[in-house]
Amino acid sequence: MLIQQFFALIGEKIMWKKLLNLYWIFVKMGAVCFGGGYAMLPILERELVLKRGWVTKEEIIDYYALGQCTPGVIAVNTSTFVGNKLAGNFGGIIATLGFITPSIVIITIIGTLLENFAHIEIVQNAFSGIRICVCVATVNLWKTAITDKFGLVMFVIVLVLSSFLNISPIFFVLGSGFLGFLFKTLGGKKKC
Numbered sequence: 117m118l119i120q121q122f123f124a125l126i127g128e129k130i131m132w133k134k135l136l137n138l139y140w141i142f143v144k145m146g147a148v149c150f151g152g153g154y155a156m157l158p159i160l161e162r163e164l165v166l167k168r169g170w171v172t173k174e175e176i177i178d179y180y181a182l183g184q185c186t187p188g189v190i191a192v193n194t195s196t197f198v199g200n201k202l203a204g205n206f207g208g209i210i211a212t213l214g215f216i217t218p219s220i221v222i223i224t225i226i227g228t229l230l231e232n233f234a235h236i237e238i239v240q241n242a243f244s245g246i247r248i249c250v251c252v253a254t255v256n257l258w259k260t261a262i263t264d265k266f267g268l269v270m271f272v273i274v275l276v277l278s279s280f281l282n283i284s285p286i287f288f289v290l291g292s293g294f295l296g297f298l299f300k301t302l303g304g305k306k307k308c
Contacts, residue, residue: 142214
């Protein structure tokens with residue numbers, strides 16, 4: 117079905133202009149939506165509701181709520197939903213690509229620059245500081261993520277196993293999710 121839509125688009129110049137416009141609007145939003153979360157709602161509302169009338173305020177809030185519930189980055193998910201509403205499956209793909217393009221460009225540039233400057237002492241010191249911030253953020257996440265004894269036990273097991281075994285984190289995530297599902301299903305709902 118997607119292939120049929122693609123070939124149908126080839127003959128429609130108007131649709132290509134719409135998709136290009138959609139891409140460009142989401143590129144501009146992706147370039148200024150730092151931090152994501154609620155910080156991006158005013159930008160989405162201004163660009164999509166007030167300036168262009170592509171969606172209503174209620175729709176953008178619904179898409180944002182759906183973006184929170186689905187896996188991935190909220191801003192990217194919201195872009196996909198809006199693009200899909202405006203131009204079908206290809207609209208969702210184009211809006212998503214538009215929103216992530218600035219991030220990909222910026223990360224590529226930073227990665228290239230860091231590779232060239234990683235040996236400099238000041239850059240190494242900066243990364244040491246960043247590691248500390250990551251640790252603090254992890255501790256803050258810990259406070260809300262581990263809510264019962266089972267979660268604490270799973271954390272310790274994964275910490276120990278990941279420290280001594282060279283196993284992909286995907287297996288830890290899948291295994292922990294499966295065990296958590298079993299534990300909660302079997303009635304272990306006591307809090308610490």
